[in-house]
Amino acid sequence: MLPPRFVRRLVCTPLLFALTLLVVVLFPVGYAVTSLAGRERRRARRLLWFTLTWGTRETAAVLECGWLWLRRRTHDDRHYDIIRRYVGALYASAQRRLGLRVKVDGTWDGSGGDRPLIVLSRHAGPGDALLIVHHLLSEYRRRPRVVMKALLQLDPCIDIAANRVPNVFVTPGGAAGAVGRLAEGLGPGEALLIFPEGGNFSPERRRRAIRRLARMRRADEATRAAAMRNVMPPRPGGVLAALDSAPSADVVFVAHCGLDHMATARDIWRRVPLTSPVQARWWRVPAEDVPRDRDARVSWLYENWERADAWISAQRAPAPK
Numbered sequence: 001m002l003p004p005r006f007v008r009r010l011v012c013t014p015l016l017f018a019l020t021l022l023v024v025v026l027f028p029v030g031y032a033v034t035s036l037a038g039r040e041r042r043r044a045r046r047l048l049w050f051t052l053t054w055g056t057r058e059t060a061a062v063l064e065c066g067w068l069w070l071r072r073r074t075h076d077d078r079h080y081d082i083i084r085r086y087v088g089a090l091y092a093s094a095q096r097r098l099g100l101r102v103k104v105d106g107t108w109d110g111s112g113g114d115r116p117l118i119v120l121s122r123h124a125g126p127g128d129a130l131l132i133v134h135h136l137l138s139e140y141r142r143r144p145r146v147v148m149k150a151l152l153q154l155d156p157c158i159d160i161a162a163n164r165v166p167n168v169f170v171t172p173g174g175a176a177g178a179v180g181r182l183a184e185g186l187g188p189g190e191a192l193l194i195f196p197e198g199g200n201f202s203p204e205r206r207r208r209a210i211r212r213l214a215r216m217r218r219a220d221e222a223t224r225a226a227a228m229r230n231v232m233p234p235r236p237g238g239v240l241a242a243l244d245s246a247p248s249a250d251v252v253f254v255a256h257c258g259l260d261h262m263a264t265a266r267d268i269w270r271r272v273p274l275t276s277p278v279q280a281r282w283w284r285v286p287a288e289d290v291p292r293d294r295d296a297r298v299s300w301l302y303e304n305w306e307r308a309d310a311w312i313s314a315q316r317a318p319a320p321k
Contacts, residue, residue, distance in 0.1 A: 002150050002151065002153060002154075005153075005159070005163075008153060008154060008156075008159055009156065009159065009160070012154055012155070012156045012159070013062060013156045013160075016055070016058060016059060016062065016156045016157075017059060019055060020055035020056060020058070020059045023051055023052055023055050024052070024055075024056070027048065027052055030044075030045075030048050031045065031048065034048060043269065043272055043273070046097045046098060046099075046272055046273060047097075047098075047269075047272060049093070049096075049097045050093050050094065050097045050098055053089060053090065053093035053097075054090060054093070057085075057086050057089040057090060058086065058155075058156070058157045060086075061082050061083070061085070061086040061157045061161060062156050062157055062160060062161075064082045065079065065082060065157075065160045065161050065164070074164050075164060075165075076164075077143075077165075079161050079164045079165050080137070080143055080165060082161055083133075083137065083161055083162070083165075084137045084138060086157060086161075087130055087133055087134045087137065087138075088134060088137075088138055090130060091130070091131070091134045094127070097273075098272050098273055098274060099272070099273030099274040099275065100274055100278065101274070101277040101278065102131060102277060102278045102279075102280060103277045103278070103279050103280070104135070104280045104281075104282060105279075105280075105281055106280075106281040106282040106283045113188075114188035114189045115188065115248070115249070115250050115287070116186040116187055116188060116189075116190050116191070116192075116246055116248065116249040116250070117142065117190070117191040117192070117249055117250055117251070117252050117284075118183070118186075118191075118192045118194065118239075118242050118243065118246060118249045118250070118251045118252070119132070119136070119144075119191050119192065119193045119194070119251075119252045119253075119254060120194055120195075120196055120234075120239060120251060120252070120253050120254070120301075120304075121193065121194070121195055121253075121254035121256075122195075122197065122201070122231055122254065122255050122256060122308055122312075123195035123197050123198075123199060123200050123201060124200055124201035124231075124256070124257070124259060124260045125200065125201075125258070125259020125260050125261075125262050125263070126259060126262055126263075126268065127259065128256060128259055129146070129148075129193075129195070131256075131278070131280075132193060132254060133146065133193070136191050136193070140191075141189070142189060142190060142191040143165075143189060143190045143191070144190075144191050144192075144193050145165075145166045145167055145168075145182055145183075145186070145190060145191070145192045145193065146162070146167045146168075146192075146193045147167075147168055147170060147175065147178075147179055147182065147192070147193065147194045147195070147238065148162070148167060148168070148169050148170070149169065149170065149171075149199075150169040150170060150171050152169065153169055166182060167182070168181070168182040170238075172198075175198075175235075175237060175238045176237035176238050176240070176241045177241065179192075179194065179237075179238035179239075179241045179242050180238075180241030180242065180244060180245045181245070182242075183241065183242040183243075183245035183246040183249075184245045184246070186245075186246040186249055191252075192242055192246065192249070194238055194239060194242060196234035196235055196236070196238065196239050196301070196305075197209075197231065197232040197233070197234060197235070198232075198235050199232075200263065201230075201231060201232055201260065202263060205232055206225075206231075206232045206233075209225065209232045209233050210222055210225045210226050210233065213225055213233060221233060221298070221302065224302050224306065227306075228305065228306060228309040229309065229313065230257070230260075230308075230309045230312040230313060230316075231305055231308055231309050231312070233302075233305070234301050234302065234305050236297070236298045236301055239297075239301055240294060240297060240298075243290060243297060247287065248287050249287055250284055250285065250286050250287050251284070251285045251287070251290055252282055252283070252284045252285075253282070253283050253284075253285070253304050253307070253308060254280060254281070254282050255280065255281045255307075255308035255311050255312060256278060256279060256280035256281070257278070257279055257312045257315050257316065258274070258276060258277060258278035258279055259278055279315055281308075281311050283307075285304075
């Protein structure tokens, strides 16, 4: 169970400051050690630099939020600027230190005016939410509303900054109503970001999700889910609630691959620096083309998830000789 807000901030915020100070103090020693020859040491140096950026930028963001609190501006849109700078700094550091490269293509390039958006993304690999939020804020100039797991509030920056702008933190079983309320009033220049799979992709989670559909006697969805090898079946509850609450919003789907095999700390260690780009494909469905009937919407959601699965398979297929 998540601790109350005042307990989280009383414990986690000083812990963030202490750990950041520790990293700053020990950084010269760590840098000297990892500067020695050896592939493993060079990899450790990259991660050391990224850790330093993460800690210092998160600390700066929390202090900026504290300054706005002192000025009684806890609901000020300036929090989006804080989030933009924080996410942008992590993105730049990942490019410089971890070898991150992102290649985005598709039929949507941010065009379509300022109509509100519901963004439905695959969830696979560490940091994919950060990458999407960065693109929404910096590339497409959208103010995101994000559906996140409640446990993420143990991170002080997320807990403070994200709770001061429209976002929602959900627990299993209580997402649909909260997502519907978050989508209400979605306006021009805003985007609601949802990960319909409910968690990061893994083969075992995919198998459990298919078995769950079978137990619920949703045979058609279970059959379609079993045919998709790269994604988990979408859970329609939150998506349907968002569509009902924001009927004028266009829908943007996001498929991506390249972070899939970095599920554990060991995986991250072995794959840094990244040698291949993270590839992403975005496509937009105008609000008037979204089905109105519930069952038709569920089938339409699966059709787009199948499209994402096929695209991922195509990216992984060996190049013709």
